[in-house]
Amino acid sequence: MMRIFAAIVAALFLLAPPAVAAPPAVPGDLTVTEVSFRGGGNLVLHGSVISPARAGSGRSGVVLVHGAGAGTPREKLLGEAVAFARQGLSVLIYDKRSEGYSLFERSYAQLADDALGAVETLKKQPEVDPGKVGIWGLSEGGWVAPLAASRSGDISFVILVGANALQPLRQQTWAVAAGLRKAGVSGSLVGHAEPKLYRAIADGGMFPEPYHDPEAVLARLRQPVLGIWGVNDLLTPPRETPPIMARALEDGGNRQYTFRFFADAEHAAHQTPDGGVTRLPELAPGYAEMVGSWVGEVTSGRAPVAQVSGPAPVQADDSVGVPPTEWWESSGVQAAALMLFLVAFGGYPVVALVRRIRRRADVVPLGAARLVSAGGLVAVAGGFSYLVYVLMTSGKLAAPGPLVVGRPVVWLALQAAAVVTVVATVLTAVRWRRSAGRGEKARLGLLIAGGAAFVPWAAYWGLLLP
DSSP, X not given: OHHHHHHHHHHHTXXXXXXXXXXXXXXXXXXXXXXXXXXXXXXXXXXXXXXXXSOOOSXXXXXXXXXXXXXXXXXXXXXXXXXXXXTTOEEXXXXXXXXXXXXXXXXXXXXXXXXXXXXXXXXXXTTEEEEEEEEEEETTHHHHHHHHHHTOTTOOOEEEESOOSSOHHHHHHHHHHHHHHHTTOOSHIIIIIHHHHHHHHHHTTOSSSTTOOHHHHHTTOOSOEEEEEETTOSSSOTTTHHHHHHHHHHXXXXXXEEEEEETTBOTTSBBOSSTTSSOOSSBOTTHHHHHHHHHHHHTTTOOOOSEEESSOOOOSSOOOOOOOOOGGGSHHHHHHHHHHHHXXXXXXXXXXXXXXXXXXXXXXXXXXXXXXXXXXXXXIIIHHHHHHHHHHHOSSSOOOOSEETTEEHHHHHHHHHHHHHHHHHHHHHHHHTTOOSHHHHHHHHHHHHHHHHHHHHHHHTTTTOO
16 A cells, blocks of 8 residues: 555656756866766766866865755756865765665665765876865765765765754654744644654655664764754754764764854755745855865864854754654554545445445435545545645645644645544434444444544544644
């Protein structure tokens, strides 16, 4: 059931990976060299090394690791690559894999292998000092880059932007909830339904790497670390992550870290005019310069020790732990409940249609039973569809539709359908004893059973909660 849902979602939202990008055009003061290398699983990946045009050797180099997304072209990070190259670095950007990577499938270990292949390639460039090559990771790359660095002594430094010290499932749940709250949503949709749907998705194997442990990886890092966050990050909890990251590094004996917060900057440390919702092309003022100076310090053996600077980040709400599901709330049980509702609520009108076709009028339709069937189908199918829509469209700022007292109108309508279903189930149960005929008793009995099972299910998903 969950796998079928995955395929439907992929089809609906057209999740086909983009085509491989052409080599990027760079300003005249820079040069670009095309490279290819083998990543995880021996996959051939293509990239570009962007360097200052002026002659030189012994330069420091850095490999840029993408955030989430299948087949992301190297141009996505061209702005950062140009800015860092103008600070005297040779920068390798590459097209992200789509093979073995999708919305429902990915391996951070494999992505780390891709990054390590890029590091080996950059080390071989004639202008680069192989002992001064580091790795930079954005967002999801903030989980991948430390993993690659923890497995290689050839990486001299680590730069993390919008990175997360939380487990991926907890981070994603927080980000969507934060987007809903920023849009003005409160109540059971954001407090109950959203995190529980993510737990069910993870339990069904459709959320890759949900419980990846970034703290354990960070504790293994021995390289100097530069952490950068925009104060208006809406995808990574910017107030929570840095202290956790610092603690993990220090638990491993590494105090060579520098954390910097940039004002009026969003998740990728780009400028933002509206509190993190919109990402402008321009990097935060001073960001590229800091990367250049910090790399110069650490590759000269002068890595700063435990430095934190910049304005305080903005984070309205704390993240909440997202533990694995218990057996009674697992994806298998949820799928079984949906099948029960489909049979119980959907079977009633189907039987009525068959009787009408056969011109049988020996049973008087029961109005309450019709309400159980209609209300249950609307609440279950509509609730599931709306939750999927909210998850797929949320991020930075959600689009839940019109609100009434902090509740989306659609969600209020679904809650009303749930209440009608419960009340109508009680009325149908009262009339059940007076039903004529064994067949009609069985038909109403199945409907009542579905309505009885619907009550705890609807309460669990917040449809019966304020």
